[in-house]
Amino acid sequence: MTVGTALGWTAGVAVAFLIGSVNPATIIARLLGKDLAASGSGNPGATNAGRVLGRRWGVVVGVLDVLKGLVPTLVAGQLFGAHAAYAVGIAAVLGHIWSPFLKGRGGKGVATTLGAILGVHPWVALVVVVVFAVAVAATRWVAAGSILGAVSMLVLAVLIWTGHAPGDVWTGLWLTAIGLLVLARHKNNVIGWWRQRRLP
Known part of the structure; x- marks a missing residue:
């Protein structure tokens, strides 16, 4: 450089x-x-x-x-x-x-x-948008779409690393980093959902 x-x-x-x-x-x-x-x-x-x-x-x-x-x-x-x-x-x-x-x-x-x-990577964006839209339509909860969209980034990162999707190691690391950032910002949503699920 x-x-x-x-x-x-x-x-x-x-x-x-x-x-x-x-x-x-x-x-x-x-x-x-x-x-x-x-x-x-x-x-x-x-x-x-x-x-x-x-x-x-x-x-x-x-x-x-x-x-x-x-x-x-x-x-x-x-x-x-x-x-x-x-x-x-x-x-x-x-x-x-x-x-x-x-x-x-x-x-x-x-x-x-x-x-x-x-x-x-527009193709990654398309996958994330589809996952987000399906999750929101199914749950009526925007946070669920955001969380599952972030999870889809992590899944795509694994697919890239294993050679099942296009991209190099840096692409996978990048998707992992921003996916984890979004998940971290939604930790309160995840905790709240988990507590509701455990209520009798």
């Missing part, structure tokens, strides 16, 4: 993190006179925006969150290749999850993760 390439990667990661840190849900809510932190689930993401501001605004926020992951990843991939796109994609997701503009708070990273995947 040349010095110029290294600097390009560093700049790309920094810019992607800042782009990811911009939170459309919070901005739109404030423009409409709402405080997402004190409404609904308190989460500054598309699902809570749809719940508090209305479905139309939830869709708008979701699209913007996808673009936060998609655009930087696409640009990095075109300029420096897939491995740079992986680094930039994770940076965008981390920015969304731990936004310095929200004092370290942020959304759960689902839409931004989808955008990052779409920018590098």
Whole structure:
């Protein structure tokens, strides 16, 4: 890796993190006179925006969150290749999850993760979307779709490592990393579901 390439990667990661840190849900809510932190689930993401501001605004926020992951990843991939796109994609997701503009708070990273995947591996994004849609349709629970979508990333990573799906070891590691990030952000949902299942 040349010095110029290294600097390009560093700049790309920094810019992607800042782009990811911009939170459309919070901005739109404030423009409409709402405080997402004190409404609904308190989460500054598309699902809570749809719940508090209305479905139309939830869709708008979701699209913007996808673009936060998609655009930087696409640009990095075109300029420096897939491995740079992986680094930039994770940076965008981390920015969304731990936004310095929200004092370290942020959304759960689902839409931004989808955008990052779409920018590098559209076929993986298609699988994740299908799993998400089927899970939500079956359970009427968005968190279930997000959790199972993240699990599907881990399954695809294993298939890649075993040679049953296209990609190299870095693709598998990347999918594992962002899949675990999304699962970690939904740990309270998983714990709550497990406790409900154990109630008599």
